[in-house]
Amino acid sequence: xxxxxxxxxxxxxxxxxxxxxxxxxxxxxxxxxxxxxxxxxxxxxxxxxxxxxxxxxxxxxxxxxxxxxxxxxxxxxxxxxxxxxxxxxxxxxxxxxxxxxxxxxxxxxxxxxxxxxxxxxxxxxxxxxxxxxxxxxxxxxxxxxxxxxxxxxxxxxxxxxxxxxxxxxxxxxxxxxxxxxxxxxxxxxxxxxxxxxxxxxxxxxxxxxxxxxxxxxxxxxxxxxxxxxxxxxxxxxxxxxxxxxxxxxxxxxxxxxxxxxxxxxxxxxxxxxxxxxxxxxxxxxxxxx
Numbered sequence: 001x002x003x004x005x006x007x008x009x010x011x012x013x014x015x016x017x018x019x020x021x022x023x024x025x026x027x028x029x030x031x032x033x034x035x036x037x038x039x040x041x042x043x044x045x046x047x048x049x050x051x052x053x054x055x056x057x058x059x060x061x062x063x064x065x066x067x068x069x070x071x072x073x074x075x076x077x078x079x080x081x082x083x084x085x086x087x088x089x090x091x092x093x094x095x096x097x098x099x100x101x102x103x104x105x106x107x108x109x110x111x112x113x114x115x116x117x118x119x120x121x122x123x124x125x126x127x128x129x130x131x132x133x134x135x136x137x138x139x140x141x142x143x144x145x146x147x148x149x150x151x152x153x154x155x156x157x158x159x160x161x162x163x164x165x166x167x168x169x170x171x172x173x174x175x176x177x178x179x180x181x182x183x184x185x186x187x188x189x190x191x192x193x194x195x196x197x198x199x200x201x202x203x204x205x206x207x208x209x210x211x212x213x214x215x216x217x218x219x220x221x222x223x224x225x226x227x228x229x230x231x232x233x234x235x236x237x238x239x240x241x242x243x244x245x246x247x248x249x250x251x252x253x254x255x256x257x258x259x260x261x262x263x264x265x266x267x268x269x270x271x272x273x274x275x276x277x278x279x280x281x282x283x284x285x286x287x288x289x
Contacts, residue, residue, distance in 0.1 A: 033128030056119030099209025
Protein backbone atom coordinates (compact mmCIF):
# COMPACT_ATOMS: atom_id res chain seq x y z
CA UNK A 1 0.00 0.00 0.00
CA UNK A 2 1.30 3.45 -0.87
CA UNK A 3 0.95 6.06 1.85
CA UNK A 4 0.93 9.82 1.50
CA UNK A 5 1.73 12.42 4.12
CA UNK A 6 0.37 15.86 4.85
CA UNK A 7 2.02 18.04 7.45
CA UNK A 8 1.08 21.19 9.32
CA UNK A 9 3.79 23.17 11.03
CA UNK A 10 4.46 26.20 13.19
CA UNK A 11 7.52 27.76 14.82
CA UNK A 12 7.49 30.74 17.18
CA UNK A 13 10.24 32.37 19.24
CA UNK A 14 10.12 32.80 22.97
CA UNK A 15 8.16 35.78 24.26
CA UNK A 16 10.44 36.84 27.11
CA UNK A 17 13.43 38.27 25.23
CA UNK A 18 13.12 40.64 22.29
CA UNK A 19 16.72 40.27 21.16
CA UNK A 20 16.92 36.47 21.39
CA UNK A 21 16.20 34.92 17.96
CA UNK A 22 14.25 31.75 17.33
CA UNK A 23 16.87 29.00 17.68
CA UNK A 24 14.54 26.26 16.46
CA UNK A 25 14.73 25.23 12.81
CA UNK A 26 12.83 22.63 10.81
CA UNK A 27 12.40 21.04 7.40
CA UNK A 28 9.22 19.19 6.40
CA UNK A 29 9.12 17.41 3.02
CA UNK A 30 5.86 15.50 2.57
CA UNK A 31 6.67 14.24 -0.92
CA UNK A 32 9.86 12.50 0.26
CA UNK A 33 8.71 11.68 3.80
CA UNK A 34 11.58 13.59 5.45
CA UNK A 35 11.07 15.61 8.63
CA UNK A 36 13.74 17.29 10.75
CA UNK A 37 13.47 19.52 13.82
CA UNK A 38 16.52 21.02 15.53
CA UNK A 39 16.67 23.11 18.70
CA UNK A 40 19.80 25.23 18.95
CA UNK A 41 21.52 25.33 22.33
CA UNK A 42 20.93 28.71 23.90
CA UNK A 43 23.90 30.91 24.71
CA UNK A 44 24.24 32.77 28.01
CA UNK A 45 25.21 36.41 27.33
CA UNK A 46 27.09 38.30 30.00
CA UNK A 47 25.02 40.59 32.16
CA UNK A 48 24.01 43.65 30.17
CA UNK A 49 25.06 42.17 26.83
CA UNK A 50 22.60 41.79 23.98
CA UNK A 51 21.88 38.30 22.74
CA UNK A 52 24.00 37.59 19.63
CA UNK A 53 22.09 37.59 16.36
CA UNK A 54 22.67 35.43 14.44
CA UNK A 55 23.24 33.24 17.45
CA UNK A 56 25.45 30.17 17.54
CA UNK A 57 22.52 27.91 18.41
CA UNK A 58 20.52 29.36 15.56
CA UNK A 59 23.36 28.76 13.09
CA UNK A 60 23.95 25.21 14.33
CA UNK A 61 20.26 24.26 14.18
CA UNK A 62 19.89 25.49 10.62
CA UNK A 63 23.14 23.85 9.54
CA UNK A 64 22.09 20.54 11.09
CA UNK A 65 18.73 20.47 9.31
CA UNK A 66 20.06 21.53 5.93
CA UNK A 67 23.02 19.15 5.94
CA UNK A 68 20.93 16.17 7.02
CA UNK A 69 18.26 16.97 4.44
CA UNK A 70 20.80 17.34 1.63
CA UNK A 71 22.35 13.95 2.40
CA UNK A 72 18.98 12.20 2.67
CA UNK A 73 17.81 13.57 -0.67
CA UNK A 74 21.05 12.54 -2.33
CA UNK A 75 20.60 8.99 -1.01
CA UNK A 76 16.83 8.78 -1.45
CA UNK A 77 16.87 5.41 -3.22
CA UNK A 78 19.13 3.81 -0.61
CA UNK A 79 16.86 5.03 2.19
CA UNK A 80 14.18 2.55 1.16
CA UNK A 81 16.30 -0.37 2.33
CA UNK A 82 18.86 1.22 4.67
CA UNK A 83 17.05 4.14 6.30
CA UNK A 84 18.75 4.01 9.71
CA UNK A 85 22.23 3.66 8.25
CA UNK A 86 21.69 6.56 5.85
CA UNK A 87 20.30 8.84 8.56
CA UNK A 88 23.24 8.01 10.84
CA UNK A 89 25.59 9.03 8.02
CA UNK A 90 23.63 12.24 7.53
CA UNK A 91 23.77 13.32 11.16
CA UNK A 92 27.47 12.47 11.37
CA UNK A 93 28.15 14.71 8.39
CA UNK A 94 26.03 17.46 9.92
CA UNK A 95 28.01 17.17 13.16
CA UNK A 96 31.25 17.56 11.20
CA UNK A 97 29.86 20.74 9.64
CA UNK A 98 29.07 22.08 13.10
CA UNK A 99 32.65 21.23 14.08
CA UNK A 100 33.86 23.42 11.21
CA UNK A 101 31.48 26.17 12.35
CA UNK A 102 32.96 26.10 15.85
CA UNK A 103 36.47 26.10 14.48
CA UNK A 104 35.72 29.07 12.23
CA UNK A 105 34.51 31.03 15.26
CA UNK A 106 37.37 29.81 17.54
CA UNK A 107 34.84 28.39 19.98
CA UNK A 108 36.88 25.33 20.92
CA UNK A 109 39.77 27.59 21.97
CA UNK A 110 37.85 30.48 23.52
CA UNK A 111 34.92 28.79 25.24
CA UNK A 112 34.72 29.26 29.01
CA UNK A 113 31.47 27.21 29.20
CA UNK A 114 29.72 30.07 31.00
CA UNK A 115 28.95 33.07 28.79
CA UNK A 116 30.96 31.68 25.85
CA UNK A 117 30.18 28.13 24.84
CA UNK A 118 30.35 25.87 21.80
CA UNK A 119 27.76 26.35 19.06
CA UNK A 120 25.44 23.35 19.17
CA UNK A 121 22.02 21.90 18.64
CA UNK A 122 19.91 18.88 19.48
CA UNK A 123 17.64 17.35 16.89
CA UNK A 124 15.24 14.67 15.75
CA UNK A 125 15.16 13.23 12.23
CA UNK A 126 12.25 11.21 10.86
CA UNK A 127 12.16 9.31 7.57
CA UNK A 128 9.00 7.54 6.43
CA UNK A 129 9.71 4.35 4.45
CA UNK A 130 8.28 0.88 3.98
CA UNK A 131 5.23 1.52 6.15
CA UNK A 132 7.31 2.65 9.12
CA UNK A 133 8.87 5.74 10.62
CA UNK A 134 12.63 5.60 11.23
CA UNK A 135 13.45 8.10 13.97
CA UNK A 136 16.97 9.12 15.04
CA UNK A 137 17.22 11.42 17.98
CA UNK A 138 19.59 13.31 20.28
CA UNK A 139 18.35 15.62 23.01
CA UNK A 140 14.86 16.74 23.95
CA UNK A 141 13.03 17.29 20.65
CA UNK A 142 10.07 14.95 21.08
CA UNK A 143 8.51 12.52 18.60
CA UNK A 144 5.02 11.27 19.51
CA UNK A 145 2.63 8.92 17.75
CA UNK A 146 -1.10 9.52 17.91
CA UNK A 147 -3.17 6.44 17.05
CA UNK A 148 -6.90 6.70 17.56
CA UNK A 149 -7.27 8.16 21.08
CA UNK A 150 -3.80 7.34 22.40
CA UNK A 151 -0.47 9.19 22.45
CA UNK A 152 2.90 7.43 22.78
CA UNK A 153 6.17 9.27 23.36
CA UNK A 154 8.66 7.59 21.03
CA UNK A 155 11.81 9.43 22.10
CA UNK A 156 13.47 9.84 25.47
CA UNK A 157 13.89 13.37 26.80
CA UNK A 158 17.61 12.93 27.31
CA UNK A 159 18.24 16.14 29.25
CA UNK A 160 15.99 15.20 32.17
CA UNK A 161 18.70 13.36 34.06
CA UNK A 162 21.05 16.35 34.05
CA UNK A 163 18.16 18.75 34.76
CA UNK A 164 17.24 16.80 37.89
CA UNK A 165 20.89 16.60 38.89
CA UNK A 166 21.37 20.38 38.54
CA UNK A 167 18.23 20.99 40.60
CA UNK A 168 19.40 18.65 43.36
CA UNK A 169 22.92 20.05 43.53
CA UNK A 170 21.69 23.66 43.43
CA UNK A 171 19.43 23.00 46.41
CA UNK A 172 22.34 21.67 48.46
CA UNK A 173 24.46 24.74 47.79
CA UNK A 174 27.57 22.59 47.31
CA UNK A 175 28.39 24.27 43.99
CA UNK A 176 27.37 27.75 42.90
CA UNK A 177 25.15 27.92 39.77
CA UNK A 178 27.87 29.30 37.49
CA UNK A 179 30.40 26.61 38.37
CA UNK A 180 27.71 23.95 38.07
CA UNK A 181 26.78 25.17 34.57
CA UNK A 182 30.45 25.07 33.58
CA UNK A 183 30.83 21.52 34.92
CA UNK A 184 27.74 20.30 33.08
CA UNK A 185 28.76 21.77 29.74
CA UNK A 186 32.45 20.97 29.97
CA UNK A 187 32.39 17.54 31.63
CA UNK A 188 28.95 16.00 31.13
CA UNK A 189 28.04 16.99 27.59
CA UNK A 190 28.82 14.31 24.99
CA UNK A 191 30.50 12.18 27.67
CA UNK A 192 28.66 8.88 28.03
CA UNK A 193 30.77 7.94 31.07
CA UNK A 194 30.22 11.14 33.07
CA UNK A 195 28.94 10.81 36.63
CA UNK A 196 27.56 13.21 39.21
CA UNK A 197 28.78 13.67 42.77
CA UNK A 198 27.08 10.46 43.88
CA UNK A 199 27.77 8.44 40.76
CA UNK A 200 24.61 9.49 38.91
CA UNK A 201 24.49 9.05 35.13
CA UNK A 202 24.48 12.63 33.92
CA UNK A 203 25.83 12.48 30.36
CA UNK A 204 23.78 14.03 27.58
CA UNK A 205 24.26 14.63 23.88
CA UNK A 206 24.46 17.79 21.77
CA UNK A 207 25.65 18.19 18.19
CA UNK A 208 28.65 20.45 18.89
CA UNK A 209 31.06 18.81 16.48
CA UNK A 210 32.41 16.53 19.21
CA UNK A 211 32.60 12.82 18.42
CA UNK A 212 31.06 11.81 21.75
CA UNK A 213 27.58 12.78 20.56
CA UNK A 214 27.37 9.56 18.56
CA UNK A 215 27.04 7.63 21.83
CA UNK A 216 23.77 9.43 22.53
CA UNK A 217 22.05 8.80 19.18
CA UNK A 218 18.87 6.84 19.80
CA UNK A 219 17.02 4.91 17.11
CA UNK A 220 13.32 4.09 17.04
CA UNK A 221 11.50 2.34 14.21
CA UNK A 222 7.73 2.19 14.45
CA UNK A 223 5.20 0.88 11.90
CA UNK A 224 2.50 3.35 10.96
CA UNK A 225 -1.12 2.82 9.97
CA UNK A 226 -3.50 4.86 7.90
CA UNK A 227 -4.85 7.84 9.89
CA UNK A 228 -1.94 7.80 12.35
CA UNK A 229 -0.40 11.15 13.21
CA UNK A 230 3.24 11.74 14.08
CA UNK A 231 4.16 14.86 16.01
CA UNK A 232 7.66 16.32 16.28
CA UNK A 233 7.80 19.00 18.97
CA UNK A 234 10.65 21.06 20.38
CA UNK A 235 11.05 21.16 24.15
CA UNK A 236 9.20 24.46 24.50
CA UNK A 237 6.06 22.32 24.29
CA UNK A 238 7.21 19.80 26.90
CA UNK A 239 5.07 21.27 29.74
CA UNK A 240 1.84 20.44 27.90
CA UNK A 241 3.07 17.05 26.71
CA UNK A 242 4.07 16.07 30.24
CA UNK A 243 0.54 16.88 31.37
CA UNK A 244 -1.06 15.00 28.46
CA UNK A 245 0.97 11.84 29.02
CA UNK A 246 0.01 11.69 32.70
CA UNK A 247 -3.62 12.79 32.48
CA UNK A 248 -6.22 10.63 30.66
CA UNK A 249 -8.62 13.53 30.19
CA UNK A 250 -5.83 15.69 28.81
CA UNK A 251 -4.81 12.94 26.39
CA UNK A 252 -8.38 12.52 25.15
CA UNK A 253 -8.74 16.25 24.49
CA UNK A 254 -5.30 16.40 22.85
CA UNK A 255 -6.18 13.56 20.47
CA UNK A 256 -9.51 15.10 19.55
CA UNK A 257 -7.91 18.48 18.88
CA UNK A 258 -5.33 16.90 16.54
CA UNK A 259 -8.21 15.87 14.31
CA UNK A 260 -9.08 19.56 13.87
CA UNK A 261 -6.20 19.90 11.40
CA UNK A 262 -4.34 23.25 11.15
CA UNK A 263 -6.43 24.74 13.97
CA UNK A 264 -4.72 22.29 16.33
CA UNK A 265 -1.47 24.25 16.14
CA UNK A 266 -2.98 27.45 17.54
CA UNK A 267 -4.70 25.44 20.26
CA UNK A 268 -1.40 23.71 21.05
CA UNK A 269 0.42 27.00 21.64
CA UNK A 270 -2.38 28.50 23.70
CA UNK A 271 -2.83 25.38 25.83
CA UNK A 272 0.90 25.11 26.51
CA UNK A 273 0.89 28.58 28.07
CA UNK A 274 -1.15 27.22 30.96
CA UNK A 275 1.65 24.86 31.97
CA UNK A 276 4.96 26.50 31.08
CA UNK A 277 6.98 28.26 33.78
CA UNK A 278 9.22 30.09 31.32
CA UNK A 279 8.91 30.97 27.67
CA UNK A 280 10.92 29.05 25.11
CA UNK A 281 11.01 28.68 21.34
CA UNK A 282 8.29 26.33 20.16
CA UNK A 283 8.20 24.30 16.97
CA UNK A 284 5.60 21.71 16.01
CA UNK A 285 5.35 19.43 12.98
CA UNK A 286 2.12 17.46 12.76
CA UNK A 287 2.33 14.73 10.09
CA UNK A 288 -0.84 12.96 9.04
CA UNK A 289 -0.66 9.55 7.36
